[in-house]
Amino acid sequence: MLSTTTLIIIGTCVISLAAMERQNIMPESLQRPEWMGKLKFNAHLAWHKHQLYRLLTHGLVHADLLHLAFNMITLFFFGDLVEKFMQAYIGETAGKLAYIALYVSALAVASSVDLVRYKDTPAYNAVGASGAVSAVLFAAIMYNPTMRISLLLIPVPAPAWVFGILYLAYCIYMAKRGGDNIGHTAHTLGAVYGLIFPLMLNPMTFMAFLHKLGL
Numbered sequence: 177m178l179s180t181t182t183l184i185i186i187g188t189c190v191i192s193l194a195a196m197e198r199q200n201i202m203p204e205s206l207q208r209p210e211w212m213g214k215l216k217f218n219a220h221l222a223w224h225k226h227q228l229y230r231l232l233t234h235g236l237v238h239a240d241l242l243h244l245a246f247n248m249i250t251l252f253f254f255g256d257l258v259e260k261f262m263q264a265y266i267g268e269t270a271g272k273l274a275y276i277a278l279y280v281s282a283l284a285v286a287s288s289v290d291l292v293r294y295k296d297t298p299a300y301n302a303v304g305a306s307g308a309v310s311a312v313l314f315a316a317i318m319y320n321p322t323m324r325i326s327l328l329l330i331p332v333p334a335p336a337w338v339f340g341i342l343y344l345a346y347c348i349y350m351a352k353r354g355g356d357n358i359g360h361t362a363h364t365l366g367a368v369y370g371l372i373f374p375l376m377l378n379p380m381t382f383m384a385f386l387h388k389l390g391l
Contacts, residue, residue, distance in 0.1 A: 188244070188305060191211065194211060195208055195237045214233075215237045216230065216302065216303045217287055217303065218301050219292075219294035219300055221298075237303045239303055247304060247306055255312055257320065259271060261315075262374070265381065274377055278373050279311070282310075282312075282369050282370065286308065286310070286311070286362040286363070289361050290361060290362060304359070306359060306362060306363055306366065307363065307366035310363045312370060317339070317370075318370070318374045337389065351363075
């Protein structure tokens, strides 16, 4: 049976590839470029036209292959780990449902600030599952803070808790700086939500986190 993470990856890849504009990746009969406009996050439409579904559906479409690959590879490496920890803490079925809830709700949480900030800016659009993937990554850090994480461009493994601090610092700095067309605010909110969500499921997770750090 395919894991929850694998199903999310397959579904996201199929929809994203079909919806990508100006890229003939899928056979012509499977291309659905109109999906991009229908699914992407547009704060103006979500707020004024009550199309709140866009807070979730933007995670199904991506700007290009690199954007899609980066998110799905990250999810592949950390998704199953998070789901297994959740199942260990609250039970198999409840853990699976909690993992799905984390991923889906993180999409909305990560976009919440931009919803308010850009509600009167019709030209603002955002796509991608980065907020939800950040949440999964940081939930993994909460569950296993001493595992080693490295970036493709910087292949030097660092303890997960160190990686998390550096990642958050970078996202916060870039969100303030702006100008690179990347949703750093969504990444930051998703990451923080990923740390909080496991504690809402089981407050003792924090004690286990400290114990693994030797504190």
